[in-house]
Amino acid sequence: xxxxxxxxxxxxxxxxxxxxxxxxxxxxxxxxxxxxxxxxxxxxxxxxxxxxxxxxxxxxxxxxxxxxxxxxxxxxxxxxxxxxxxxxxxxxxxxxxxxxxxxxxxxxxxxxxxxxxxxxxx
Numbered sequence: 852x853x854x855x856x857x858x859x860x861x862x863x864x865x866x867x868x869x870x871x872x873x874x875x876x877x878x879x880x881x882x883x884x885x886x887x888x889x890x891x892x893x894x895x896x897x898x899x900x901x902x903x904x905x906x907x908x909x910x911x912x913x914x915x916x917x918x919x920x921x922x923x924x925x926x927x928x929x930x931x932x933x934x935x936x937x938x939x940x941x942x943x944x945x946x947x948x949x950x951x952x953x954x955x956x957x958x959x960x961x962x963x964x965x966x967x968x969x970x971x972x973x
Contacts, residue, residue, distance in 0.1 A: 859913065861886075885963075892961060900936070900964075904918075907968070924969045928953065
């Protein structure tokens with residue numbers, strides 16, 4: 852098992868890792884839309900979806916893989932009314948159309964609107 856850690860994605864805000872590589876698979880932790888350069892969170896679901904996807908991509912790149920190698924994602928939305936706007940941004944990043952679960956949750960860390968986690972092969 853290898854811990855994946857990059858400065859190009861937000862650091863963990865708890866006792867977890869950004870990702871792990873195990874037997875050729877990369878499992879990312881859920882990525883909320885925090886800008887790793889300055890810790891800010893953009894406003895609105897579209898901008899937040901964009902940042903969450905960028906964070907997942909940065910972690911996958913640090914692990915030596917990429918979004919095109921993702922075969923499963925789990926997405927969390929604070930409001931299912933944001934599904935269409937979220938999906939428009941998500942589709943720009945996950946063009947290989949991996950299997951996906953997308954659920955609404957009561958709340959997310961830091962009050963953000965979305966979170967994305969992924970499983971990829973190397």
